[in-house]
Amino acid sequence: MKKPKTRVDEVDYIVIGAGISGLAAATYLKDHGQQVLVLESGQIPGGRMSSIELDRVPADLGAQFIAKSYKNIIAKNKELGLPALALSIHKIGIQQPNNSINYFNPAMPLSLLSFKGLSFGKRLRMILTLPYIIMKPPYINIYNPQQVGDLDNQIAADYFGNIIGNSAVTEVLDPVIHGLAFYSLQNTSAAFLKAMTAKLLTMRPLSYARGIGELSQKLASQLQVKYGAKVIAIERGDDRVLVNAIITGQSKTYRAKKVIVAVPGNTVLNILKQPTNIERQFFEKVEYSSAVIIHCRADIPLPNDSSVLFYKPQEEKQLASIHMNPYAQKEKKSYMVVTLGSVFAKKYLNGQVSDKEILRIIQNKIGPVPNLEILHKTPWASAVPLYYPGYIKLVNEFQATYDRDDMILYCGDYLAGGYTEMAFTSGLDAAKRAINT
Numbered sequence: 001m002k003k004p005k006t007r008v009d010e011v012d013y014i015v016i017g018a019g020i021s022g023l024a025a026a027t028y029l030k031d032h033g034q035q036v037l038v039l040e041s042g043q044i045p046g047g048r049m050s051s052i053e054l055d056r057v058p059a060d061l062g063a064q065f066i067a068k069s070y071k072n073i074i075a076k077n078k079e080l081g082l083p084a085l086a087l088s089i090h091k092i093g094i095q096q097p098n099n100s101i102n103y104f105n106p107a108m109p110l111s112l113l114s115f116k117g118l119s120f121g122k123r124l125r126m127i128l129t130l131p132y133i134i135m136k137p138p139y140i141n142i143y144n145p146q147q148v149g150d151l152d153n154q155i156a157a158d159y160f161g162n163i164i165g166n167s168a169v170t171e172v173l174d175p176v177i178h179g180l181a182f183y184s185l186q187n188t189s190a191a192f193l194k195a196m197t198a199k200l201l202t203m204r205p206l207s208y209a210r211g212i213g214e215l216s217q218k219l220a221s222q223l224q225v226k227y228g229a230k231v232i233a234i235e236r237g238d239d240r241v242l243v244n245a246i247i248t249g250q251s252k253t254y255r256a257k258k259v260i261v262a263v264p265g266n267t268v269l270n271i272l273k274q275p276t277n278i279e280r281q282f283f284e285k286v287e288y289s290s291a292v293i294i295h296c297r298a299d300i301p302l303p304n305d306s307s308v309l310f311y312k313p314q315e316e317k318q319l320a321s322i323h324m325n326p327y328a329q330k331e332k333k334s335y336m337v338v339t340l341g342s343v344f345a346k347k348y349l350n351g352q353v354s355d356k357e358i359l360r361i362i363q364n365k366i367g368p369v370p371n372l373e374i375l376h377k378t379p380w381a382s383a384v385p386l387y388y389p390g391y392i393k394l395v396n397e398f399q400a401t402y403d404r405d406d407m408i409l410y411c412g413d414y415l416a417g418g419y420t421e422m423a424f425t426s427g428l429d430a431a432k433r434a435i436n437t
């Protein structure tokens, strides 16, 4: 039987992945007069920065907030006339071994002084040493490796333990980081956490009226995006890159002058045919934590004062955090967002966790709740990149040796810091390099 012919289209630029890094790259290219096509395997834009509606309430499927300090995203909001609104979450609660919960306000670091989980002396030490921690750098700039190089080989738990005390690390910092990024400070680079802490301590969580995905939706609406287009192979040709995708069951090949790959770093080798040694050696070492976001509904009114509850990674192998959906109006029902931590998420992804078990765990944590039900589950096999000790150096080496290749470029949170702002920033950076090389 004759093989069906694969159609080949010529395009100047292809961006693979309509996550926030890919959308940032494609928007930059379009704004600079380039012809660009985005191929996205899912049905909606945004990847880990996307939202849907459940019960007519916005529901964020991955990232939950941006911050005032996210300068590139905030600048884009202004340009698009898309206001970022403050979320009403102003308390962070950390569950203690005796199950009581101690709170502080993330927007006011001094509120840590009243955090009951630590002795007064330890709290004071933490407060007094904070300026030292947040002095520099403002965020990781991997294109300026000297900035953090000297701390990159150190373990965050040890480095911060020496400054703020080991108990402040285990009782406060570790649960917060685990709640946000689903990994422990035991396997995090001190350089990375130092850069992140400045962000966390000045954090006033922001989002958009229709959910965090509104930015992605707005950007995607101005671009040519093909949804349901799963790229299965990228290959360098003589003067073009060949991109093969499956679109609604059909194989389709594009020939592009340049391709920006904006998929999670630990999946790049699945689609990159004949990677160079530099590519293989780097991408093999990219690791991510896992997470599952679960949207639930219960028949009780929303509490007046919403807070985020974080659980310790070493004691809590199940939940990373629970918070009320901030977009829900005060009404008779409450909408909760429950995040399974990395260890439990991996079990879930392997099919070892039932809905019944998840509901039982939530009830155990927050007490009996009437008619608690699961509305939606979003598994993330690649949730947040692991900035383990030595990783930033690897990224820097990769960028330094790799940059000269001008046909395939990469962007994503694994190259610039594991959160939306840095994914966005790396997308801008890849697009600039694509145009300039």
Ligand SMILES: Cc1cc2nc3c(=O)[nH]c(=O)nc-3n(C[C@H](O)[C@H](O)[C@H](O)COP(=O)(O)OP(=O)(O)OC[C@H]3O[C@@H](n4cnc5c(N)ncnc54)[C@H](O)[C@@H]3O)c2cc1C
Pocket: 016, 017, 018, 019, 020, 021, 022, 039, 040, 041, 042, 045, 046, 047, 048, 049, 061, 062, 063, 064, 065, 066, 180, 229, 230, 231, 232, 262, 263, 264, 267, 271, 291, 293, 339, 380, 382, 383, 384, 411, 412, 413, 414, 417, 418, 419, 420, 421, 423
């Ligand atoms: C549960 C969770 C909570 C988080 N919380 C926050 C937070 O509160 N604040 C914050 O700033 N950051 C947060 N983050 C991190 C943030 O979401 C990410 O850093 C950022 O969204 C990553 O963007 P990206 O473009 O690099 O990758 P992605 O968003 O993963 O985009 C990759 C895109 O490529 C598509 N794709 C993959 N493979 C293919 C293929 N073969 N062909 C075509 N398309 C493909 C995917 O469908 C996806 O749309 C969180 C992440 C998770 C998972």
